[in-house]
Amino acid sequence: MALLARRFANALVIGVAGRLDQDNCEAFRVDLMAHVERSAHDGGAVVLDLSGLEYVSSAGLRCFMLASRQAKAQHGRISVACLQPMVAEIFEISHFNMVFQVFGTVREALAAASNEAAAAFDQA
């Protein structure tokens, strides 16, 4: 599962696509943690763009949880945006929307992070 990272001002938007389950979550976790660590180190926010994510299992949720913990530990911000219905339901049932701020669009998520990020998103 390849992560597509785009930078908007000091915010990093990471596109997550496909199915995230037991079989591929470990590679995903390593990639995601590296992004989160770098971004938090720069004092920026991370937005996970889940528009391409079809399914996430409990193992996948654990990766999100670990990323959230790391961001918190480094005083960074992390949010998710653009959830497909299936993933939205999983987030709802598992109450992961208590772990992440959930936004309808990437722009909303960026706007919540910083004005510069939203401006950079608008310009792009």
Next chain:
Amino acid sequence: MTIDEKALSTHGQWPWPRDRMADLVARLAAARPLVIGVDIFFPEPDRFSPAVLAERIEGRAPGIAASLRGMPSNDALFGKALALVPSVLGVAGLASTDPRFAGPPRSPPVRFLDGAGEAIRAYPGHLRNVPEIDAGAAGHGLYSIDLEGGVARRLQMLGRFDQAVVPTLAVEMIRIALAAPLTVAPSAGGTIELRFGDYAVPAQPDGRAYVRYGRSDPGRFVSAASVLDGSFDVSQLEGKLVLVGFTGLGLADLVATPLGETVFGVENHAQAAEAILEGQFLRRIALAPRIEAALLIAFGLGLFVFIPRSNAVRSAAVLVAGIVALLGAGALAFAQAGLLFDPAGPALGAMAVFGVMQAGSLAEAQRQRQQLREQAARMAGELDAAKRIQMGLLPDPAEVFAGEGRVDVAALLEPARTVGGDFYDCFLLDGRRLFFVVADVSGKGLPASLFMASVKSILKSAALTVEGSVGGILARAQDEIRRENPESLFVTALAGVLDLETGELEYANAGHEPAWSHVPQGRPERLDASGGPPLCVLDVYSYPSTRRTLQRGEWLLALSDGATEAMNERKEFFGTERLRTSLGWLGDEADAKVIVNRVRDDVRRFSGAAEAADDLTLLAIRWNGPAAEL
């Protein structure tokens, strides 16, 4: 000049009287050839000589006998004819002494440089011609071809007879034509060289040489009959080397050459003479066997190193390429330098190495497969044991609630793998309160199952010790689990306490799939999904409790996401709506066992051949009412 079928049919059967041979040689001699070589032996006196005839007619015609006796013998005539031109007669090496020829044959003086002749093959005995004929010869040539596997590959260039050293017929003919002395000198690569005039013939230390044979050429044969009847113009032979031999089939002096042809012995000598004149000799230098051995070792070692690091197909390709290269190099050395190498040895050796190595790696592969099988069996055995232990941790509701009329409980857990991360639990906290929980540990397999065992006991202990809300039980359990959770796993759980006397239900949800309820004459209803995140996701969280009062005959179904997220081969989920439909078909009278089996069957039927991705856990509870009203 050959004594062929035509000559035999014209002049009678062999042996011819020697005076006819004398006539023949004299006719050849008239053409003044350079040298005549005779590839025929005359070891016994001619029985047609006048003296021999005289003996036979002595009694009958003494006068004729006396005059016959006064005539020269046929052998003497033949010897005289041979003396007309420089001629070479044969000496054949024998393995034992022939009493007729005791002393060594006549031989030319040979100079040996630096001990070059020491290893020349020595013959204990020999065969040559009767002295009268022999007297006419200017020299002697060795007639000895060692047949190797029936093929004349090497010609004995020099042979030693006691003190005498006799060169082969072709060498001696050319040497006499040149009137040059013969020198034997050491040569490159441990070989020797026969030098005479401007010619140098390479040979092996034992005197043998590889002749580069050409194709048979019938055009250079002249029948003895044509010479005797004058139809052949002998003047063509002037200044030539002339060989006299047999080609008559009945006399069968035949040898096979390495080119696969069967040629007459006399042509073999002719080809040897040509080879000498054209310098067409093949060398097999003394180092050749060592070079072949070195190639064998190098190739063998190469394969030895390469094969274990490569697959069989690539190894075979390397083997074939190596053998082709060896054969090519051998052919190139032969064509370009006249060097003889035998690539068959290294090639066969390499094939043997290849075979042995492949057999070895096959055996190794089989051993490893066997080991893997054993390991897999052991793992499977351990996993089966783990499964039995894990399943043993789960209570059997029929046993736990045996004789309990107020409630009917049934449960089911089918792990996706041998062991899983789901679990359920149900037990009475006291005489009337039933605690139940369905939980799912993140992850699957052995790690999840170990964590699950720990979580289950923590939850049970929290349920038994915490006085107060179900949410409080979950919060307490979370505190405990967090302390023993190095892998940061989390647990979704739906826990509840049902008062069996009042039907009051209190439940709390930690990120788990909501439960379903069904009231008599009602429709299945998904209970509200409020609650909190899974245990151990947030450090501190107060799980809210939800209350509901059950009707008599109402049933609940708690389940894991293995049901709703079960997938079919088209990657579709079973989903909430299919579950609702499935539950809708169950009547009011359905007992707990029927409910769990029904849902399980529907989920499995939906999944079809698709492998179950997650554990499936179902727990059904049907409240039948307080004890007093049963």
